[in-house]
Structure formats: C-alpha cells, structure tokens
Amino acid sequence: MVLQDLGRRINAAVGDLTRSNNLDEKAFDDMLKEICAALLSADVNVKLVQSLRKQIKASVNFASLPSAVNKKRLIQKTVFDQLVSLVDPHAEPFRPKKGRPNVIMFVGLQGAGKTTTCTKLARHYQTRGFKTALVCADTFRAGAFDQLKQNATKAKIPYYGSLTQTDPAIVAAEGVAKFKKERFEIIIVDTSGRHKQEEDLFTEMTQIQTAITPDQTILVMDGSIGQAAEVQASAFKATADFGAIIITKTDGNAAGGGAISAVAATHTPIIFLGTGEHMMDLERFEPKAFIQKLLGMGDIAGLVEHVQAVTKDSATAKETYKHITEGIYTVRDFRENITSIMKMGPLSKLSGMIPGLSNLTAGLDDEDGSLKLRRMIYLFDSMTAAELDSDGKIFVEQPSRIVRIACGSGTTVREVEDLLSQHRMMAGMAKKVGGQKKQMQRAQNMLKGGNKEQQMAAMQKRMAAMGGAGGMPGMGGMGGMGDMAKMMQMLQGQGGGGGGMPGLGGMDLQSMMSQMSGLMGGGGGGGRGGRR
Structure with a gap:
C-alpha cells in the first residue's frame, strides 16, 4: 500500500532510538537521517524534508534540555507533531449544507x-x-x-x-x-x-x-x-x-x-x-x-465509521461491551472479534486502522492474511462450549485439551498455544479497562455529593497516576491508561445506542485492546498466531 513502507521506516527509526541505552545527540541525528531518507525515497519534496528536519532539531535541542525531561518521550512527540504538520495545511475545507444546492x-x-x-x-x-x-x-x-x-x-x-x-x-x-x-x-x-x-x-x-x-x-x-x-x-x-x-x-x-x-x-x-x-x-x-x-497506531475513529457503514448487527457488540465493563474477556469474545474482522473487507485496508493487526499480518497479502485468520477460526471451532466461555485457565489446568484442539482442527499445538497467548494478553487488557470503568463510576458517584471541587481534584490526581505510564505522545488524547475510558465512551456513543455499541459488530474491543497493548509496549495484537 502507498506510504506503508514509509511508515514502517519512520516507526523503526523512532523505535530504535527510544530503545537505545545511549540516547545522545549522535543517536538523535542518525534517527533524523533515516526519517529524511525514508521521506525522500517516498517522493516527498526535498525542501519539505529539509524544513521538517530543521523543525524537529529546533524542538529537541539537547544542549538546553533540563535533566528532568524525558528525552525519549519528547522525541516521540516532536516527530509525531511535525509529521502531522507536514500533511496539515491548517485550512478548513468547504462543508456542504443541507437544504440548499x-x-x-x-x-x-x-x-x-x-x-x-x-x-x-x-x-x-x-x-x-x-x-x-x-x-x-x-x-x-x-x-x-x-x-x-x-x-x-x-x-x-x-x-x-x-x-x-x-x-x-x-x-x-x-x-x-x-x-x-x-x-x-x-x-x-x-x-x-x-x-x-x-x-x-x-x-x-x-x-x-x-x-x-x-x-x-x-x-x-x-x-x-x-x-x-x-x-x-x-x-x-x-x-x-x-x-x-x-x-x-x-x-x-x-x-x-x-x-x-x-x-x-x-x-x-x-x-x-x-x-x-x-x-x-x-x-x-x-x-x-x-x-x-x-x-501503526491505528485509526479508531476511521475504523468505527467503516464498521458502521458495513454492518448493522449490534448483538455481539452489546455482549462484548458488557463483558469488558466487568473486566471479562472470554475465548468466545476473541472468536467473535476475529470473525468480525473477516467480515469487514480486505485485510490490507483494516490493518492500518486496527492497532496491533498490522503486526499480526505483517508481510502478508490479503489472501495470506485471510488464510491466517481462517486458521484461527478452525481452532475456535474445535473447542467445546465450556472452553469458549472460559477465561482460558482451563487450558493451563488441562493441557491435553490443547492437543485435542490441534488434532481436531488440522493445525499444530504451536498454533493453539499462540492463539491462547494472544487471548491471555487481551484478557489482561480487558481486566485493566474494566477496572478503569469502575474507577470512573466511583468518581461519578463521588461527584454527586459533597465538595465537588475537592473530589474532582482527587479524581484527576488518581486518573493521572493511572495514566502516567502512557505511550506514544501526540495520540490525540489516547496516550495512557487514564484516557482509555475516553475512547470507551467515544466508541459507546457511536451510533447513538445507549448501553452498547450498535454497528460495531464486536470489533470495538479488538481495536481498543490492541490500542492499549500497543501503548503499553505489549506489541498490539501482533502475537504469533498462525503457522510460521
């Protein structure tokens, strides 16, 4: 896809720098060279690339940075902001009005x-x-x-x-x-x-x-x-x-x-x-x-709009949302999410929208990616109702079930283990989101009475403490665990349905949890599902 290689190269350059033990000016310059080379190879105008380089260097001046500043986070945010500025002319497009030609x-x-x-x-x-x-x-x-x-x-x-x-x-x-x-x-x-x-x-x-x-x-x-x-x-x-x-x-x-x-x-x-x-x-x-x-951070709003355009089935979404608010994520929930992905169109189009899915399908074309997801469905279809409705611990307690599923689905034990590993990671994220939801509910109850100013300050302090481990800066208010609740509310509000998320077909959970794991260094949904 156009610009996909550019995104990978820029992401790799920033990732290598932030993982480096020696974050100095030389490492920073090497990252800039790689980003500029990637932009030039993508046919971006040379003067534009030079301007971008100057802007990033001016924003991250190593000589004047206080020692308390988190250099890695500052660099991440600066690169993100300058790339946004590159494609943003700061001009409002025409918006048609109803009732007139x-x-x-x-x-x-x-x-x-x-x-x-x-x-x-x-x-x-x-x-x-x-x-x-x-x-x-x-x-x-x-x-x-x-x-x-x-x-x-x-x-x-x-x-x-x-x-x-x-x-x-x-x-x-x-x-x-x-x-x-x-x-x-x-x-x-x-x-x-x-x-x-x-x-x-x-x-x-x-x-x-x-x-x-x-x-x-x-x-x-x-x-x-x-x-x-x-x-x-x-x-x-x-x-x-x-x-x-x-x-x-x-x-x-x-x-x-x-x-x-x-x-x-x-x-x-x-x-x-x-x-x-x-x-x-x-x-x-x-x-x-x-x-x-x-x-590779995904486009949650675009995903929601796309899903609403192609599906009107909200039964699965309501059940999934009910589970996640309780901090639960069953194997069946995982199956429904994968099924929903397969219904939504070519994998190449969706992988950019869903954080983590791009890792899961890296290097695969639409046909190979779809085959990989179908093999995951074969594994689910070989499970019993009790296994699908479980939290996955049943497989740890009784490993023989893994062998039975591999034989029944015509796959390998490794593939079953990889699938369960992905489910465990996502279930862990669901538990944290469920806890976050309860925190918000408690905070809302607190605000109903007493000194609201003091309670609001206490709630903000608690939310800041929870969200302090945020991920990539510049993500439009989704940089940490504290802001995941905002995204949940946004997703819940799409389609005007109260208590559920009509039109999302279960996909909201997949995208939200992959987003969380990506922010927290979990690598999104990009586990090792499927045969290598």
Missing part, C-alpha cells in the same frame, strides 16, 4: 480517477442524507459519459450528460441548472483530464467554472504521481484555485509522498483518500489520524 467541480490530470471518485463522493454524501446528482462535463474523452452513467446507475444516483453537445461549459451549466431546479443538495460536476501544458484545456476549465460558479473545486491527484505533484498542483491552483484535494489509488505500490508535497505547496487540505476500486473505498482524511495510521 452545493455545486462541486472536479479537476485533475488524465487518468487520475476523477470519474470514479465523483461517484464515490456522491455516494458518500448520499449515505449521509444528502440528495446527490452527477453531471458529466467531460466531452473530450470517448466513453467518459458511459462510464459515469454506469457508475451512477450502479450507485442509484441521478446523472446528466450529452452525447451530442461538445461544449463542456454548456453541458455543465445545463446539468447544474436542471438539478438545482429539482432541489438537489449535492451536484458534482466531472470534467476532462488536463495537463498544465495544455493551455486550451486550462482555458476551458475556467470557462466551466464561470458557467457553474462551484461552491468547491476539488483537485483529484493520483497517489503515484511522484515529484511532478507539486508543479501540477501549483498550476491547477493558479488557474482553478481549488479548495481541496482527493488523493486516489493509495492502495497501489507507488511511493505516494509526492501528493503530500502538493498539500504543502498549495496550502490546501486533503479531504479524502481513494483506497480501492469499490464505491465504499473512500476514506475521510484527518491529519492526526493519518499519521497515527502511518506509524
């Missing part, structure tokens, strides 16, 4: 994936309650209207185009006028692909803009464009003054850093990433979440 115009190079992305974005807004429509103003490319018509029909989105009119500005104006009259709220206009050296097509682009006066112009950029991204983006910005960027084909094998350079060059926000060919393969872009995912 919002015209969105797409521009970009030939072959960037504009037509497909138009349909993806229309579907994205459609599923969120907007009345959406598509207009094909690409009269240059043969088959452009047929492609948009086919995509729109499949997604059940109204469309407009012409097989006889050759002036794209007229087609665009007619389509927009038609859908405005019919009170559509999102009207997306697809245009021809063009290059900065094609002056006539750039003039045509401005004519279309004048004809339809879009509320937002979006530049669609191929993730594999490389070093040319900055020049092309600057040319489109000067002519069309686009307000947002969508990067496509991020599921390929190209470096992908060139598209990041375009953000810095134009000070324009990325709003979505195209992650595949299907209509669902469009991810909302958020700088902090993107860097967390890049560095």
